[in-house]
Amino acid sequence: MIAAARGGEAAEAVDRLPVARSAQVRRAWVRLVRMDGRAFAGVLALNGLAAAAGLAAPWLLGRIVDEVRAGAGLATVDRLALAILVCALAxxxxxxxxxxxxxxxxxxTLARIREEFADRALALPATTVERAGTGDLITRGTTDVAAVGAxxxxxxxxxxxxxxxxTFVLAAVFVLSPLLGACGVAGLAGIWFAxxxxxxxxxxxxxxxxRANAALAEELAATTSGARTVAALRLEHRRLSACRRAIEECRRTRVRTLFLRSVLFPVVDVSYAxxxxxxxxxxxxxxxxGAVTLGTVVAAALYLRQLSAPLNTILENLELLQSxxxxxxxxxxLAQAPRGGPAGAAPEPVDDxxxxxxxxxxxxxGPDVLHGVDLRVRPGERLAIVGPSGAGKTTLGRLLAGMxxxxxxxxxxxxxxxxxLDPDRLRERVMLVTQEHHVFLGTVRDNLAIAAPDATDAHLRAALDAVGADWAVDxxxxxxPGGHRPDGAQAQQLALARVVLADPHTLILDEATALLDPRTARHTERALAAVLAGRTVIAIAHRLQTARDADRVAVMRDGRLTELGTHEELVAAGGAYAALWHSWHGDPTSGPPAPPPGPAVES
Incomplete structure (x- = not known):
């Protein structure tokens, strides 16, 4: 394929996900061709035979001209005309x-490219996908892969x-007359330079x-997925302005490529004659x-006229080829995107x-959002991390999970x-569960089997029972679409059931039950605690009742760990945690009331 990403070096400064350089693209094409080398050789052989058959007609027509001038009879002309017909059919x-x-x-080859892309995309760390934006990744997996497929x-x-x-036509002209061949090639100089x-x-x-198409996809995805928030905060004008800017950038880049074609094709059309x-x-x-015969000149002219058809085909597809x-x-x-530590790069952890x-x-x-945090989590401990919004709890959770x-x-x-650690080995040790869950198209069994492909139906049902997902009976x-559409709470239950099946050594819950009602959340958290007994559980708590049930509580404020101890110790200390507890609970000496409808402490 004609040279690839000459602009790749400059593009990497703009694209969050890397763009392969021209040498890498050439190596990738060679690798793909070698993987199906016999088929590619067969394609070339058939194309060569077809091109050779197409060379016969102009040469035979030149023979007819020379034979007629020499006084040949009708039988000779008919025989040569029949040969032209046979070669054309061949x-x-x-x-x-x-x-x-x-x-x-x-x-x-396209199937291999799709499979490789899926494998590479799934191997990307979550933080890489988050920073690149889903629009770029989706555009690469849809529009770009479709363009390669076309x-x-x-x-x-x-x-x-x-x-x-x-190639065969030009070779035939040189065989007829090297001088006429050189003249014909010189006449093609305009096409070469254009x-x-x-x-x-x-x-x-x-x-x-x-890149402009990817940016537009990102803007549209962000606007549509957050449509309710946009409407609630009256941000319609701002979002429309951002989308218009992205559309204008798409229009500008499209006009640039159209301009390039508007210069190329008129020059080529004139150059054919x-x-x-x-x-x-x-x-x-x-x-x-007396250096050549009339038949030779006619055949050479027909060959060069015939050359316009394959050149037109090449130039018409040149746009698609460059795109x-x-x-x-x-x-x-995507092959150059970071993937975390390679397998075997680090020794095996000695414990949890x-x-x-x-x-x-x-x-x-940007500025630091965490500042010199020191924390030790003992195996089998239940630790709650609390603090006001923006305190750095989620960031600390991401560091603990290796994201x-x-x-x-x-x-x-x-x-x-x-x-x-290699991502697969890390997930065996530590698993992060947030309130953002994905439900895959398929059955309930399909969604659960992702965490444990070899689990029996009995194990799947036990995991659903553990998280209170009584709606998933079948x-x-x-x-x-066309089946059951789970709401946010049911999606969370599916995610938590996958956690039960995965059975990690350490579980980090970042508002993992936020979409459940308080009663169901308490039931689910207790069920998880029973199922994951002996495992380390780190809960970024938005309900302080979760903190009370924990072995220890870590209090975050302004990116720093300000308090650490048991619930009773921190309440008795009268610090920030005690203030949070009083504002949420009221009287710390009485029994816990039912939690309020909305959390008083944001995470």
Whole structure:
């Protein structure tokens, strides 16, 4: 495929997810071709035979001209005309099977690209996806993969046939007369310079168009998913302005690519007539000198006229080729995205002890949101992390789960840095559950089997019972369009049931029961505590009753760990936690009342 992401180096500064460079794209294409090398060789062979069959007609027509001038009879002309017909039919049949073989090769290769993309996307750390934005990842997995597929399925085989035909046609002209061949090639100089001018600018322009499309998808996704919040806060004008800016950027980048084509194609159309005219003029001079025959000149002119068809095919698909090259650079760029520690990079943790030593953290290039946090979580302990909104609780939870690495200090599990563990090994040790849950299309069984593929139906039902999901009686209930649409609370119960099945050593709950009503939340939390007895549970608590049930409570404020101790110790100390408890509970010496409808303490 024509050169790929020449603008990749500059693009990486804009794209959150990396874009593959031209050398990486070329290596990827070579690897894909080698994986189906026999089929690719078959495509080339059929294309070569089809192109060879197409060369016969102009040469035979030239023979007819020379034979007629020499006084040959009608039988000779009929015989040569029949040969032209046979060669034309052979070319049609061979071209048909060459296209079919090319399409099969393209579909198999596209399937491999889709599978690789899915594997790479699923291997990305959650923090990488969050920072890149779902719009970029979705655009790469849909629009970009579809563009590559269109090239492999349609443009690729068509251009392969055209390239072979053009090569054979030029070779035939040189065989007839090297001088006429050189004249014809010189006449194609305009196409060469116009195409080179286009290629120098096309990939960068199409990469910019791809980034603009990804940004627009991100804006639209954010606006539609948060439509209720936008309406409640009266942010419609701001969101519409952002979408209009993204649309304008898409329009601007699209106009740029249209301009490039508007320069290329008129120059090419004019250039087709130049080599034919040059060969006829030079051929007349050579005929007058007896250097060539009339049939040779006619055949050479027909060959060069025939050359316009494959060149047109190549140039018409050049836009798709450049667009798909840029798309493939974005798809293949996912291979360069960070994936956490490689398997075997770190030693095996000796136990489930979690330690945080001097941990500070900042999002991107912003100020620190955590400042020198020190914390030790004992195996089997139930720890509650509380504090006002913006205190750094969720950030600390992400560090404990290995989703982010501290800027300074370290977070270890069993003496091994969490950030250095392979993601699969890390999830066996530590699992983070938030209030944002995804329900996959499929049955209840499908959604649960993600956590434990080998679990029996009895185990699946036991996990559902443990979290109070009495609505999921039938494991074959289809979830999604056309079936049962679970609400937010039911989605949380499915997620918690997956936790029960995964059975991690350490569970971090970040408002994991926030969408449940208070009574159901208390029941679910107690059920989880019973099922996960002996496991370490770290709860980022939005209900202080959860903190009271914990073995210890860690209080966060302004990114610092300000208090640590049991519930009774912290209430007796009369500090920040005691103030929170009094505001939520009232009298700490009396029995706990029913929790209020909404949490008094935000997380």
């Amino acid at each position: 070319q049609i049949v061979l071209s048909r099977y060459a296209g079919l073989a090319g399409h099969r090769f393209g579909e198999r 090239t492999l399925r349609d443009a690729g085989p068509t251009m392969a046939i055209a390239a072979v035909q053009a 195409t080179r001018w286009y290629l120098r600018r096309a990939v960068t322009a199409y990469l910019a168009e791809g 130049i080599p034919v005219a040059a060969v006829l003029l030079l051929g007349g001079v050579l005929m007058a000198q 798909s090259s840029a798309s493939f650079a974005r798809v293949e760029g 002890r979690i330690e945080v030593r001097g941990a500070s953290y900042a999002y991107d290039a 982010d690495a501290p800027r300074t200090g370290e977070v270890t599990v069993g003496g091994v840095p969490v950030a250095g 494991l074959d209930t289809h979830l999604g």
